[in-house]
Amino acid sequence: MRSMPTLSRRAFLAAGAGSVAVAACAPGARSSTELAVYKTPTCACCTAWVDHMRAAGFKARVNELPSLRSIRSTQGVPEALASCHTAMIGGYVLEGHVPAEDVRKLLAERPEAVGLAVPAMPLGSPGMETPDGQREPYETLLILKGGGTRVFARHG
Template sequence: MTEPFSRRALLIAGVSVAATAATGACAQTARPSSDLSVYKSPTCGCCGAWVAHMTGAGFQARTIEVADPGAVRRDRGVPDSLAACHTAVIEGYVLEGHVPAEDVRRLLAERPDALGLAVPAMPLGSPGMEVPDGRREAYETLLILKGGGTRVFARHV
């Protein structure tokens, strides 16, 4: 004959199940893709600051120094009008310039039919372009559509 569960045993079992589920959910949402490849010039310092922003946000980045980062951009179909100082690739999407980590997370969650994201022209205050006095320029993260067009993906002030 089996003994019925006591309230204490049921409570402990319930808490264990809830804790296990919560841990799995946190691990799943907190872990961005580790497949971030960043193509940059060996002499660019702000690119390293952007990589630090991304790794600080939980991404694992692999930096590849290339003589002409523009060649990577062009090979990925990103128009020169969206050029910045580095190009990154993650899960098939291209990231041109100082794209904030939260925009990359949103891109990966929504999975639009697009080439990727761009923050052209290295705006002051964007990730990796911070200055000691805290000055910032308003800027937009652009969704790069297939064919080279764009639309605003996010606004940052």
């Protein structure tokens, strides 16, 4: 009877690492496009932001609540960053009119953070477009664990 060749420890580890790399590249391992959005029933700019995200290929499920304070608090969003809607995707929270391109970058880079915020509803941000095309420069902030922030992207 023929014996099966045995794998060395190095070969075994290399095979395991290769399996992990293949799994990481598999379509199912990619960041989700499923977006859970929380907004109040009367906010039109939130609906326009959801339209922006859907046009960018995200699948948004909208949940209407009378107040978003408890969602923000539960998700670790400081009140100073509060905006008109809160969303969750891929283990991150999105607060306010965050551009789809910033969400894609967040999901690709996967930083240790709570999520992204665009506080203060700046004109020209996604969902806050004006008929005359007026735009304000604004920053997308990375919300760090512990409540601090740093600039993630600049727009306008």
